Amino acid sequence: MTKLHSATVALTLQPACGIPDNGLDLQGPVNFTSQSVANPSTFSGTVTLSDPSEGFNVAYSVTGTVRAVDSGGTPGAIVSTFTYSGGGTSGTGTINGAAAGLDFTGGVINGQQSGFPACNFTGSIDIVR
16 A cells, blocks of 8 residues: 655635735645554644745644545545644644545645634645655
8 A cells, every 4th residue: 555645735824824925835745654444544644844935844743534435426535634733833624535546636625723823724735645
């Protein structure tokens, strides 16, 4: 089994969450340290995301579940919930999308940061092998 290892996340932040233009174009490595083989599956790991143009670089610890769903016949459809912490912040979120070819592309991410400064985020997410 090939693990997913590289993430690209484009986020819009409301309110700005300390970022001048209310958005981040994040990229970085993903390291899943554990995952159960079930439906739903649980996972944990680290994600280091950066946006050099905004001077943003944070390593997050992530845990959550991912569940295969039948979303109108979409091959590989999944829904995931997760918690994260890092860089003095923490929060929760959801990811919806499909990983039909083992790469997860075109997903939608939403969530709330509860650490200071508090904000909501929405955006797109790709995680590839």
